[in-house]
Structures are given as structure tokens and as C-alpha cells.
Amino acid sequence: MDFRYAIINGEMKKIRELTPDEFKAFCDLAESKNYMQSIEMYQRYLDEGREQYLLGLVDDNGVITVAGLAHIIYSRFGKKVFSFSRGPITGTDNIKDLLKFLSECKKFFKTKHGMTLQVTLNLMASEVPDNFVKEMQKLGYKRLGEYEQVKWVYVLDFSQVENLPVVKPRAKRTDLIKPEIDPEAEQILFRHLRTSHRRYIRYAEERYGIKVRELKVSEYKVLQDLLEESGKAHGFAPRNQKFFEQLAKYFGDNIVAIVAELPDKTPVAAAFFILLGNEVIYLSGGFDREYKKMGAPHLVQWTMIKYAYANGYKQYNFWGTKPNLNDGVFQFKEGFHGEMREFVDAFITGLSPLGAVYTKKIHYAKVRRDL
Numbered sequence: 001m002d003f004r005y006a007i008i009n010g011e012m013k014k015i016r017e018l019t020p021d022e023f024k025a026f027c028d029l030a031e032s033k034n035y036m037q038s039i040e041m042y043q044r045y046l047d048e049g050r051e052q053y054l055l056g057l058v059d060d061n062g063v064i065t066v067a068g069l070a071h072i073i074y075s076r077f078g079k080k081v082f083s084f085s086r087g088p089i090t091g092t093d094n095i096k097d098l099l100k101f102l103s104e105c106k107k108f109f110k111t112k113h114g115m116t117l118q119v120t121l122n123l124m125a126s127e128v129p130d131n132f133v134k135e136m137q138k139l140g141y142k143r144l145g146e147y148e149q150v151k152w153v154y155v156l157d158f159s160q161v162e163n164l165p166v167v168k169p170r171a172k173r174t175d176l177i178k179p180e181i182d183p184e185a186e187q188i189l190f191r192h193l194r195t196s197h198r199r200y201i202r203y204a205e206e207r208y209g210i211k212v213r214e215l216k217v218s219e220y221k222v223l224q225d226l227l228e229e230s231g232k233a234h235g236f237a238p239r240n241q242k243f244f245e246q247l248a249k250y251f252g253d254n255i256v257a258i259v260a261e262l263p264d265k266t267p268v269a270a271a272f273f274i275l276l277g278n279e280v281i282y283l284s285g286g287f288d289r290e291y292k293k294m295g296a297p298h299l300v301q302w303t304m305i306k307y308a309y310a311n312g313y314k315q316y317n318f319w320g321t322k323p324n325l326n327d328g329v330f331q332f333k334e335g336f337h338g339e340m341r342e343f344v345d346a347f348i349t350g351l352s353p354l355g356a357v358y359t360k361k362i363h364y365a366k367v368r369r370d371l
Contacts, residue, residue: 012311015104018054018067026056026067030089032122035274036149037087040250045071050150051080055088055108057101066090066101068119079115079352086120086149092127093308095135102341103139104182107348113353118230118348120149123330125342132344140349145364147346150320154281154330156305157315158337163259164188169312176214177257177303179310189309193302194335200295208262208294214258215270217248221268221284222259229284235331244272251276260296271294273304281317293330301336 018026019335024039035041035259050069056064068088071124075080084105090098097265102119111118112132119141127133133143143153158164165185174180191199215223227238249254254276260269271285282304301318308316320332325331350356 005148006020006371011067013057013059013100015055015057015101015108018056020054020066022056022064023067023069026064027089030067030091030298031278032089032091033277034089034122035247035251035276036085037089038276040247040254041071043210043249044246045069051112051142052156053112054106055105057102057104059099065094065097066174067263068101070105073118076115076358077354078113080109080113080352081116081118081240082109082112082119084120086122088119089122091237092123095129095132099135099139102136102141106140106351110351114351116350117357118144118147120147120346121344123344128344138301141347142349142359142362143345144348145365147165147348148158149343149346151343151345152320152322152336153341153343154318154321154333155341156318156336157316158309159314160339161189161192162273164192167309170310171238174307174310176258176307177212179307180304181306181310185309186306190302192337194337196300197298199334200298202259202295204299210260210262210294210296210299212258212260212299215259217245217257219259220244220248223257223272225282226259226267226270226286226288228286230290231287238286244284246275256304258300260300262291262303265340268294269300271297271300271304275313278311278314279317280304280315282319284319297332298335305336320357 019037020042023042027033027038042052042054051073052069052070056067058064066088068084069082070082073083075081088098088101100348105117137143165182224241231238244257251274254274255342256273256275257268258271261267269285269287272283272285274281278280282301285297305316318336320336321327321330321333323330348359348362350359
């Protein structure tokens with residue numbers, strides 16, 4: 001195994017390649033785990049033949065304190081651009097180990113003919129030390145801003161809903177359409193939403209007779225068509241159908257895709273979710289603008305919020321948005337009365353002379369780039 005040694009707080013630790021089992025065991029226990037840093041994504045990259053590495057910082061007793069999945073994004077002039085997408089994984093109480101890990105990763109990826117290494121950490125800006133950016137810069141990492149992954153997410157933390165009882169995780173998940181939820185708790189959740197959102201949900205169910213059901217993988221074209229419809233309206237290019245099919249293949253029962261349909265079975269809204277760790281993630285969704293005022297997107301979200309709570313998930317993650325009151329996506333998500341959370345900026349470091357030149361010329365990004 002390829003590794004480097006580092007002394008941290010007087011204790012010898014080493015960075016080395018991890019086995020898939022080691023990485024999975026670490027991720028399963030980590031509070032900050034996410035789908036991009038998972039054994040499922042490792043398997044996806046493996047089947048694609050993409051170059052990737054599972055790395056960890058390990059002490060003398062074999063305890064892993066930092067771990068990450070790094071993969072190649074693309075090559076330039078025969079040199080490779082590597083990335084820790086929303087990783088590596090560690091706790092906010094372990095920043096020193098994280099910094100040492102990232103320092104040693106530079107040496108590791110130089111031996112793999114790397115040109116640059118990009119890092120988009122799964123850490124909230126409010127949770128890292130004030131001098132974190134300076135410490136990263138000391139290691140030779142340049143601050144990129146919102147570059148490869150979303151920087152802002154909108155989260156509904158169930159523990160912050162007043163008077164809402166805590167529900168333990170279930171060994172067997174409750175039904176998606178009719179979850180086993182206490183009627184009083186359901187009303188508490190419902191009253192937590194913005195008044196207009198509650199009205200849209202009632203309209204969808206009672207006035208327009210919209211029904212929600214789970215999509216099979218073979219039906220993902222329904223999802224894709226609605227995503228493309230929304231993409232045209234909001235000016236973004238959605239992921240392609242193959243991406244969602246791949247996630248369904250590797251994440252299995254931890255993937256849910258649902259569609260809202262009119263009584264005549266016309267699909268008017270659909271969304272794709274990942275169930276991971278303590279949260280349900282709303283990864284992507286779309287709707288038919290012709291039926292915008294019927295409240296189908298609101299009903300889709302309400303269905304999954306009830307499902308998340310009934311199954312003991314701690315939070316419902318609406319994923320990326322901007323804290324902009326003039327933005328329709330933000331207004332929609334904000335109506336469920338969660339909170340904005342900001343990730344730390346992305347960083348990049350040069351690993352070769354060409355990488356150093358490229359890193360020097362690259363500019364701070366105020367909007368995300370899809371690479």
C-alpha cells in the first residue's frame with residue numbers, strides 16, 4: 001500500500017489507501033457521511049473504469065480519523081485532475097487531522113501524475129475555525145468559492161419543529177404513500193409550513209385529485225421529461241436519465257423517485273431522493289409549468305417530509321439553493337420553514353508545474369461550475 005507518515009500531537013499517523021471494507025465501516029459511523037463519499041459511489045466509479053482512490057489517515061492502533069474517496073475528473077495535457085467531491089469525511093472536532101490529511105494527499109497524488117487536486121468539503125462554514133481558510137492557504141490550497149458542488153443547502157431539522165415528538169428510526173420502513181405517522185404529529189408538521197404551502201397541498205389533494213406514487217426505474221423517463229421542462233424554465237441543465245438509473249442501481253433501496261399525477265394519470269411533477277444516514281436528500285425534481293398552480297410540487301415534498309419523519313430521519317435536506325428572496329426555487333423551499341446552511345468554499349491546489357500555473361490563473365467562483 002502507498003502511504004505517507006505524519007506526526008500529529010506526538011502520535012504517529014499515516015495516510016494510506018483503505019480497503020473498501022475499511023472505508024465503508026468508517027462511513028457507516030460518520031455523522032458527516034454523504035452520498036458522494038460512499039462505498040456505493042466507489043462501486044459506480046469502479047464499474048465505469050474510472051481511476052479512484054480510497055484514502056485514510058490511520059493511527060498506530062488502526063483507528064481511522066479521516067477518510068475520503070478521490071476520483072479523476074478529467075485529464076489535461078496528459079495530467080490528471082483529481083477531486084474529493086464533498087469530502088474527505090471527518091468531524092468538526094478533527095480539523096488538525098483533516099489539514100494533515102490534505103497536506104499528505106498532495107504528495108500522494110503527485111505520484112499518480114496529478115495536475116491539480118480539488119476539494120469540496122462536507123463541512124459547514126459556521127462549524128470550522130475562523131482561521132480555516134488561512135490554514136488551507138498555508139498548505140498551498142487556493143480558495144475557489146462555489147465551484148464544483150453546491151455551497152448552500154436548505155434543511156428542515158425535525159428537532160427544531162416546536163412540539164414535534166422525536167421518532168426512532170425503524171428497522172423496516174413504513175409505507176411511502178400512507179406512512180405510519182401519529183395524526184397529531186402530522187398536524188404539527190403541517191402547521192409548521194407556510195400558509196400558502198398548506199393551501200397548495202390541500203388544493204392538490206382535494207381540488208385537483210392529484211395522487212402520488214413511486215416510480216420504477218423503468219419509468220425514469222417521466223422524471224427526466226419533467227426535469228428538462230423545469231430546466232428550460234429556470235435556465236439549468238439537469239442530469240441525464242442514466243445518472244439517476246446508476247444511482248438507483250448502486251444505492252438500491254436507499255433511492256426513492258416519486259411522481260404526482262392527475263386523475264387521468266398525466267404526470268405533473270416528479271422528484272428524486274436519496275435516503276442516507278440521518279437524512280433524506282431531495283436531489284432533483286421538476287414539474288410541468290402548465291399545471292404550476294395545482295400544487296403538485298408541494299404535495300411531492302409534503303409526501304416525502306412525512307415519510308422522512310415517520311421513519312426516524314433527523315432531517316429533510318432540500319439540497320442546493322441560493323439565499324435569494326427573488327429566486328423562485330429559494331422561495332419554494334423556504335416555505336417549508338427550514339434553515340439555510342452554508343458549506344465551506346471549494347479549494348484547489350497545483351500538483352505539477354502546469355497545475356501551479358493553472359491554479360494561479362483560475363478565478364474565485366461566485367456560481368457553481370458543473371465539471
